Amino acid sequence: MKKHIALFGTTLLLGSLLGGTGVLAEESASNEATPQSATTEVTGELQLSDNGGFNPNPPSGELNEKTDISNSYFGIAYKPKTFNIGNEVKLADTNEEQNVVMQGQTTSEDNNQTFHIAVKDKNRLTNRGWTLNAKLANPIDEKNLGISIKSATVKNSVKRNINNGTDVFDSKHLIEQVKKDNTNIEVTNPENLEITTENVEVMKALQGKFVNGAYDLELPQVELHIPDASKVKAQSLSTNVTWTLTNAAQ
Known part of the structure; x- marks a missing residue:
């Protein structure tokens, strides 16, 4: 046993x-994996928005209107309808400057109506370098009198308009620029716009910055500026502001 x-x-x-x-x-x-790695291919293609993307409705629809930009990815999206001083403006009996406010502008909380100009660029590229210029097609009275159209624009105040082109514009549709690098804006504008018979810069896209959107610039308090009212004859105004968009993309 x-x-x-x-x-x-x-x-x-x-x-x-x-x-x-x-x-x-x-x-x-079992601690040694076999195989230790594997891959899955990622394919496909990201394309631009259909038909040039949305053509947004402008702010202050009574003062501004859309262009015939149609399905274009790049162009002037909308602009002021008309700069009208009215028919009862009396020339000042003085040799000082006279400024006549264009009709229709209001800045009350419940009725904010201001002039706007916009450039649409939805190519989603970084080599744009375009510039929007403006000038009077012909002088008001004599050229040497220096009569111009002025607006107290705020430097670097360009916004993006994300309105879908169908809905009525709402103030919340104006948003910040893309700022893809999380720092500087991609579209700039100067302070205090003055439109004469010579081209003047309204806004421009910066080289090397990613551009995507309908870029809107408000033109607050647009006025007819007369440097010396005593030198101006009574007359009917007959000229145009020509907005010109040129692209210097490299």
């Missing part, structure tokens, strides 16, 4: 040792 027990104990011990060795070997082998 004692001999039998001793043999059983030896067999159990040997089996435990062998079994233990097998488990350790299996655990050691």
Whole structure:
């Protein structure tokens, strides 16, 4: 009886040792992944928005109107309808400057109506470099009198208009520029716009900046500026502001 027990104990011990060795070997082998890596290909193509993207409705629809930009990805999106001083403006009986406010402009909380100009560029590129200029087609009275159209524009105040072209414009549709690099704006404008018979910069896209949107510039308090009212004859105004968009993309 004692001999039998001793043999059983030896067999159990040997089996435990062998079994233990097998488990350790299996655990050691499972720690090495085969294969250690795999790849999944990502394919496809991102394209521009359909038909040139949305042509937004302008702010202050009574004063501004859309152009015939249609399905273009790049062009003037909308502009002021007309700059009208009215028919009952009396020339000041003085040799000082006279400024006549264009009709229709209001700045009350419930009725904010101002002139706007916008450039649409939805090519989503960084080499644009375009410039929007403006000038009077012909002088008011004599050229040397320096009569111009002025607006107290705020420097670098260009916004993006994200209106979808169908819904009525809402002030919340004017948002910040893309600022893809999270720092500087991509479209600039000067302070205090003055339109004469010579081209003047209204806004421009900066080289090397990602451009995407309909870029809107408000023209607050547009006025006819007469430097010396005593030198101006009574007359009916007959000229146009010509807005010209040129692209210097490289």
